[in-house]
Amino acid sequence: MNQLKQIHAYSLRNGLDYTKIMINKLLEIPNIPYAHQLFDLMPERTSTLYNKLIQAYSYNGPQKQCFSLYIQMCRRQIFPNPFTFTFLFAACTSLSSPCLGKMVHAHFILSGFKFDVFVLTALVNMYAKLGLVELARKQFDHMLFRDTPTWNSLISGYVKCGNMEEAETLFKLIPFKNVISWTTMISGYSQNGKYLDALNTYLLMEKEGFKPNEVSIACVLPACANLGALEVGKTIENYARRKGYMDNLFVRNGFLEMYSKCGKLDRAMQLFNEIRDRKNLCSWNSMMMGFAIHGKYEDALQLFHVLLREEMKPDAITFVAALMACTHGGKIAKGQELFELMNYKFGIIPILEHYGCMVDLLARKGKLNEAYNLTQTMPMKPDSVIWGTLLGACSYHGNVKIAEKAAEALFELELSNSGNYVLLSNIYASVGRWDGVAKMRKMMKGSLIAKTAGYSYIEVHDEMHMFIxxxxxxxxxxxxxxxxxxxxxxxxxxxxxxxxxxxxxxxx
Incomplete structure (x- = not known):
């Protein structure tokens, strides 16, 4: 930067014009404000330089500057080209502004570049990322030629809005898939809880000869974690180490979470320690959560205190892990202390998950009345998870009165969930309330509710099989x-x- 300033001073003293070279070099650093100041001093400006500045603001912000430059460009009668609109569409995406996006789209149509595949792909991508997937599909269908990035953009749009069926249909129709195509599907399945599909898609990608990248691995690891596919996860780790992907913190945190959820806490802790001073809050949270869900509540709480000593600022997930540790350890007093501390000291307002942990903590220790009273004083409505937790505790402790209240709430939230009816029926049976058992059977029969068959997963030769x-x-x-x-x-x-x-x- 100092060298560029010296060159600028030299050019001014000697009447030389190095402005274009200076602007290009400054945008490479990038020092956009300095480049923009030089640009404003130029008497003659080209569309190429306008595009470079618009691109720089589009990628680095503030994105609103892109539109100021575009307006200035139009007023000076310097005509935009397809690249101009590509960068403007990206800026609209960053600003999350459908209104601006539609306005730029209108200007693009008037400019006459409507058959340029590069900019049309950017247009599809913009609408898809803004959640306007129907408009993205309309542009996609009108394109005479589509390349792989165009298909990927639309698939990503459907994934974002949770429409995996349409994403699957498009994925099967792509003439030429690339790693991004496969990774988008893997990510979509993982985000929508279709973990078996995510894992099978990853394995099929490898079988088809595509080499997973860092993003592919980061996307499939939650599937391995939730399915307990430990052997597949180990194979993926070996591949990641060979490729040097373990230097990526997202990848390493993904393996840490996988080993934690699969109960391999020693291996998880080894990965945690390997990160050293590069640990982020996600690393701490994953390790704490691993200890908490596997009953190692003392280790989880000890890690929480180490986190505070190292002056890391906890977030909502950190306190979920800490409260879960108290739940599994039966530490009511400690849980209540943490629940108050999160808001009082760290300004974290408790959300549904925190209240769920407290209900679970109280209910497990048999304090069912207190747990129920907490559901009535929460600032938000309890969800099916909280009521299900309370109903399960009532089954263990044989409390019919509260079980009926929890079940009544669950019947409203999950009318067709047979498990709630069966659980309440079993509670009635445990105390000899056969009239209640008959009532539950009658309700299930009248509502045509059938008991859902449970299924299991088994991992064989790096492949997951589901069966009932x-x-x-x-x-x-x-x-x-x-x-x-x-x-x-x-x-x-x-x-x-x-x-x-x-x-x-x-x-x-």
Whole structure:
């Protein structure tokens, strides 16, 4: 920067014009204000220099400057080109302004560049990222030629609004997929809780010969964590280390979270310590949450205090992890202290998840009346998770009165969830309230509510399989049941002697 200032001073003293070179160099640094000052001193300005300044503001901000420059450009009768509109569409996206986006779109149409695939892709991308996916689709359908980035932009738009069905349809139709296409789908499945689809898409991407990048790995790791696909996760870690992706903090935090959720806390802690002074709050939260959900409440709370000693500022998720630790440790007093501390000392207003933790903490220790009273004094309405937690605690502690109140709230929130009816029926049965059991059965029958079949996952050779009881959907189900029958026979022989062969049958 000092060298550029010296060159600028030299050019002024000697009457030389290095302005264009100076502006280009300043935008590379970038020092946009200095470049803009030099630009304003130029008597003759070109569309190329306007575009470079607009691009710099579009990427680095403030984006509003892009439109000031564009207006100035039009007033000077310096005609824009397709690149001008590409950068303006990006600025509209950064400003989250559909109104500005539509105005720039109108100017683009009047300019006569409507068949330029590069700028049309930017237009589709803008509408998709602004959540106006119908307008993005309209532009997409009118394009005579589409390249892979165009398809990716629209797919990303559908992913963002949660329409994975339409995203899947488009993904299958792409003539030429790239890593971004696959990663967008993996990310979409993970964000929408379709973890098995996310993992299978990642594995298929590898099978098709595409090499996952850092973003692909960061997107698939939540799926591994939530499915408990530990072996697949280890394989991905080996690949990430070979490629040097472990230097990426997002990737390393993803592995940390995966090992934490899968119960490999020693490995998670090893990764946590490897990050050293590069740890961010996500690193601390993931490690704390791992300790909390696996009952290591003392370790979670100790980590919380270390975090405070290192002058890291906790956020809402940090306190969710801390309160969960108190819940699993049965530490009511500590939980109440933290619940008050978060607002009093750190200015964090409790949200639904924090109240959920407190209800769970009280309910687990049998303080069901206090837990119920908390649901009535919360500043927001309890959700199905909170009421479900209270109902589950009532089942354990045999409290029919509060169970009925929790179930009544759940029936309104989840009318077709059979599990709530079954749980309340079991609570009635545990105390001999057979009239209540009959009532639940009648309600389920009258509302045509069937008990939902539970399913399980099993990981075999880096692949996840989902199954239910007596499932025969797997193409090798006959072999599977044959092995199960053999295992069952051996168990019966061990427990009951040779005579158990008479009973060695599996109802397939």
């Amino acid at each position: 009881v007596e499932d025969k959907s797997h193409p090798r189900s006959n072999e599977i049941y044959s092995v199960l029958e053999d295992v069952y026979c051996k168990i019966m022989k061990t427990d009951y002697g040779n005579e158990s062969n008479l009973y060695c049958q599996i109802d397939g």
